[in-house]
Amino acid sequence: MIQTLDERQQKIQALRTSISERGVKHFIDGAWADSVSGETFETATPIDGSFIASVASGDARDIDLAARAAARAFPAWRDLSGKERRRILNKVADLIEARADEIAHLETLDTGQAIRFMKSAAARGAENFRFFADRAESAQDGLSLPTQGFLNYTIRQPIGPVGVITPWNTPFMLSTWKIAPALAAGCTVVHKPAEWSPVTAMLLAEIMDEAGVPKGVVNLVNGYGESAGKALTEHPDIKAIAFVGESSTGSLITKQGADTLKRYHLELGGKNPVVVFADADLDKALDAVVFMIYSLNGERCTSNSRVLVEQEIYQEFTARVAERARNIRVGDPFDPATEIGPLIHPKHTEKVCSYFTLAAxxxxxxxxxxxxxxxxxxxPTLFTQAASGMRIAQEEIFGPVLTAIPFENDAQALEIANGVKYGLAGYLWTNDLTRAHTFAQQLEAGMVWVNSENVRHLPTPFGGVKASGIGRDGGDYSFDFYMETKNIAISLGTHKTARLGVSQPQPARDEADRKLAE
Known part of the structure; x- marks a missing residue:
């Protein structure tokens, strides 16, 4: 249904009023709560810097309450049948779909992302819950590994309460991407969203509660990384941390949790290359390059922030990218025609724009x-005539900024593509079949798309190498993180056990001892 400008503004204002009056609180053990300290901070929209809501500012005391609630709720949730977890998670998906418009508008208000993309982000959140709901019944499945004299089989069991720390870019979708598989596996959760975009985390907690997720199974604590985040990574009741964010923060989290020997899944930064060869379909390549750097305000970990272009087409191709960049519509993110909205926060805007001076x-x-x-x-910005050693070609800018680098041959292209500390995603455009396979296999990246932008298939693994992270999401790969694999060996009674401390060993035992010694 097409809305008039007045109708759109009225809807936005109604949502703002509702959130402002409620405030953004913690959700601990099935109840909404202020911080133990009573402290709050304000969240503002990046559109014009105006106030959205006061947010409860958690610290170690709030995290302790949430972690203890998750620990108490864990045995019952773990023991709940996969069929029942599936029913509840599908109900979560139903409610996300029912409130998709509200979620999209509040996400746009809180992050500045264009509404045209946030509508699909809400749908993706529901899809994540449905996907993992369907796997809840088989999450514990393992393998049959028989050997002579034994039946071995493996099962998977949920690891326990887990901490989920999510970023400020597309926070609703990325929260579902982590929380849904944790719940499907039988884990309980303490969720700490980014302080720059906390609003829709509250909606997700509200939806899960309404869907029948038992109290204590999912807990939400808002706050800053140095207080609430640090306390979560250090808490002994939290058995694993799933984190999405900057590489430097991921490194800090591993240090903070070292004393409690936590498991980590770190989805970190990227400086992803898109390599365009002269034999590619250049029209399609152009569309993909422009989309993957300028959509979502350039604030996505899988953006192709470096475009490597074969020398013979470099001038023509980069001129076409520049023309498209200049035509992108920047403006009110609630306008369906807008393609790029404001960056998330003045501090981030300052960081992104510092690279303009640096490039020159x-x-x-x-x-x-x-x-x-x-x-x-x-x-939307394009840097040309860049070299691989420049900081604009090495550092993650995380904005609508593309660096274009020419190359002469396959070997040089591969050297440039791999010549950064990151290794999340890579994109390759060529119609040479042999090159496509060879180059893709040699790219130092966790994911490679050939002749395509980032098109996700949920059963496939998602994650990076080098400074881009540890671990994989997606399909059963998620369960490898949220669950422990246990082997159970059942003797068939035919093997011989060596006997020690027997004064007169039987001949058969002597032979068994001899073989054991060998």
């Missing part, structure tokens, strides 16, 4: 953009 200092050309429009609104 390093000798690159700003072929498009390179300016702040106003506030957190930034022009």
């Amino acid at each position: 200092e390093e000798g690159a050309v700003i072929a498009a953009g390179g300016q702040v429009i106003e506030g957190n609104f930034v022009q």
